Amino acid sequence: xxxxxxxxxxxxxxxxxxxxxxxxxxLGSWRRTERxxxxxxxxxxxxxxxxxxxxxxxxxxxxxxxxxxxxxxxLSHLRYRGISADELVSTVDGRVAAEMDGELLSVHxxxxxxxxxxxAELSGSQTANLxxxxxxxxxxxxxxxxxxxxxxxxxxLPVMYTEDPDRLRGxxxxxxxxxxxxxxxVNRAIDRLGSFFASGAYRExxxxxxxxDYRLCNVAFDADRVSGLFDWDLLCEGPRLxxxxxxxNDLARTIAGPLSRDPETWREEFARHLAAYRKxxxxxxxxMNESEVxxxxxxxxxxxxxxxxxxxxxxxxxxxxxxxxxxxxxxxxDRLLAESVADLAAIDSLIASVDSNVFPDP
Numbered sequence: 001x002x003x004x005x006x007x008x009x010x011x012x013x014x015x016x017x018x019x020x021x022x023x024x025x026x027l028g029s030w031r032r033t034e035r036x037x038x039x040x041x042x043x044x045x046x047x048x049x050x051x052x053x054x055x056x057x058x059x060x061x062x063x064x065x066x067x068x069x070x071x072x073x074x075l076s077h078l079r080y081r082g083i084s085a086d087e088l089v090s091t092v093d094g095r096v097a098a099e100m101d102g103e104l105l106s107v108h109x110x111x112x113x114x115x116x117x118x119x120a121e122l123s124g125s126q127t128a129n130l131x132x133x134x135x136x137x138x139x140x141x142x143x144x145x146x147x148x149x150x151x152x153x154x155x156x157l158p159v160m161y162t163e164d165p166d167r168l169r170g171x172x173x174x175x176x177x178x179x180x181x182x183x184x185x186v187n188r189a190i191d192r193l194g195s196f197f198a199s200g201a202y203r204e205x206x207x208x209x210x211x212x213d214y215r216l217c218n219v220a221f222d223a224d225r226v227s228g229l230f231d232w233d234l235l236c237e238g239p240r241l242x243x244x245x246x247x248x249n250d251l252a253r254t255i256a257g258p259l260s261r262d263p264e265t266w267r268e269e270f271a272r273h274l275a276a277y278r279k280x281x282x283x284x285x286x287x288m289n290e291s292e293v294x295x296x297x298x299x300x301x302x303x304x305x306x307x308x309x310x311x312x313x314x315x316x317x318x319x320x321x322x323x324x325x326x327x328x329x330x331x332x333x334d335r336l337l338a339e340s341v342a343d344l345a346a347i348d349s350l351i352a353s354v355d356s357n358v359f360p361d362p
Contacts, residue, residue, distance in 0.1 A: 017045055017056060017105065024091045024098035025107055027051050037321055041156060041233065046110070053110035055086060058103060061152045061233045065097045068106055070150050071232055072096045074141075074209070081140035084228035086111055111228030113220030119254035122216070125224045127251055128276040133226040134214055134247060135280035138240045142208040142286075150209060151236050158310045161212055161236040161302065163202070165194035168305065175313040182341050186309055189301050189344045192351065196298045204291035205239040212236045214243040215250050241292045245299040246307065248273040259300070260342035297350045304347060308340025 018033055028050030036044045036055075043058040062068050072088040079087060086108040088096045097106045116122060122130070144150075154160040158171040168190050178186070196202055211218070212234030220227045249259075252269035259266045274296075281287050315333040320326065 013043075014045070017043075017058065018047075020098055020100045020103065020105055021047070021056055021107060024100075024105075025089060026092050027054060027089075027107070037323070041318075047107075053112075054089065055108040055110050055230075057106050057108065059097070059106060061156060063104065063153070065095060065099070065104070067149075067152065068097045068104070070146070071235070074144060074146070074150055074235075075232070077144050078137070078140055081143065083137050083140045084111060084226075085232075086228065086230035108230070111220045111230055113222045113227035115220050116216050119216055119251045122251075123224065126221060127273060129224055129226055130216075130219060130251075131244070131247060131273055131276035132280040133219075133229070134211075134243055135277050135284060135286070137211065137229060138208050138243070138281075139284050139286060141210070142206075142240070144209055148237065152233060157234065158314050159213075159306045160234050161210065161238045161242055161306065163197045163238065165190050165197065168193070171310065175310065176316045178309075178313070178337070182309075182337065185341050185344050186305060189305055189348070192348070193298060193301055193305075196295075201291045201294060202239075202298075204289065205241065205295055206286070206289065206292065207238060208240040210236050210238055210240060210243045212243070214247045239292070239295065239299065241288065241295060242299050242302065244274055244277045245296060246303050248277070249300060249303055258339040258343050260339070260346040263346060297347060301344065301347050301351070304340050304343045308336060308343060312337035312340060 014033055014035060018030060021027070022030060027047070030047065030049050032048040033056075034046050036046055041060040045056040045058075047054045047056055059068065062071065068088065075085045075087045078085045089107040089109060090096060091098055097104050099105075119127070151160070154162070154167075158175060162168060169187075172186065172190075177183070211229065211232070213231065214229075218231040219229055248270045251273045252259075252266050255269045256262045256266035278288050312333045315329060315336075320329060
């Protein structure tokens with residue numbers, strides 16, 4: 001397909017989205033629509049209408065209106081508890097999604113603010129507020145009661161959190177093959193996680209509905225303050241600390257690079273960000289317990305497998321985003337895979353260390 005053909009297809013697709021949404025939702029007159037570059041599975045569009053800005057999602061992860069309704073109820077709970085999230089807008093007939101030609105489209109309220117491309121762009125107060133906001137989100141999410149069907153089905157989501165090592169191996173089999181030494185490293189890590197998941201210490205971890213992908217690309221800022229949280233594809237039930245580990249690791253990599261490159265500097269940065277989260281949990285009366293502190297190394301292993309190895313491999317079988325070349329995608333995948341496999345070895349050393357105080361007390 002030529003670039004001209006590609007642009008024509010994108011334009012035709014956008015017209016289809018606008019047509020379906022404008023007939024099913026009362027959003028006023030349309031002024032501008034653009035496809036956003038974020039999102040791995042779902043197409044995401046920003047629409048400007050006479051009634052404001054809205055985000056349109058062509059859902060691939062949640063495949064029924066019932067699934068989206070459960071998410072809508074959860075997001076409404078968050079708003080009631082003072083957590084700003086991208087709530088769903090109802091259709092003209094009161095539903096939370098529109099079905100058309102096999103498509104399942106939902107409209108979300110736009111969260112005003114700045115979404116930063118890199119943690120390097122944040123000030124110190126912004127990074128601290130990012131971690132404090134997470135503590136408040138966990139407090140609100142922990143109060144939500146449901147039948148366990150809130151998370152999306154994970155057939156298409158190899159990066160979703162799981163405490164089942166067999167499921168991890170099953171996902172790995174559905175991904176492009178790695179080199180033999182890389183596959184061995186990942187399988188050793190999964191073996192270690194299997195023992196951790198079966199331990200009494202794991203069962204003592206505080207659990208909640210975690211965001212699953214608490215990174216800058218899913219958070220909006222109004223100056224120093226977090227103005228809202230969005231993108232719930234990886235919403236999962238599990239240890240609340242997983243979100244905090246993912247976010248602290250993401251921020252630490254900005255200063256120190258991957259853990260395997262400069263472990264000492266990385267640990268200092270990681271502990272600094274996690275300390276902001278813990279300070280706020282203490283203020284809220286939900287401090288981290290000893291089992292949570294001891295689980296940090298294992299949850300880093302989960303992050304390195306899911307957000308590192310699995311995501312790198314998953315990239316190779318996804319459609320290219322607008323403006324992205326196949327070579328750019330492959331280079332990104334190869335770099336992330338190499339870094340993540342190296343991190344697995346570094347984390348393995350941390351787990352095996354006789355020093356129980358590898359991380360400064362957050």
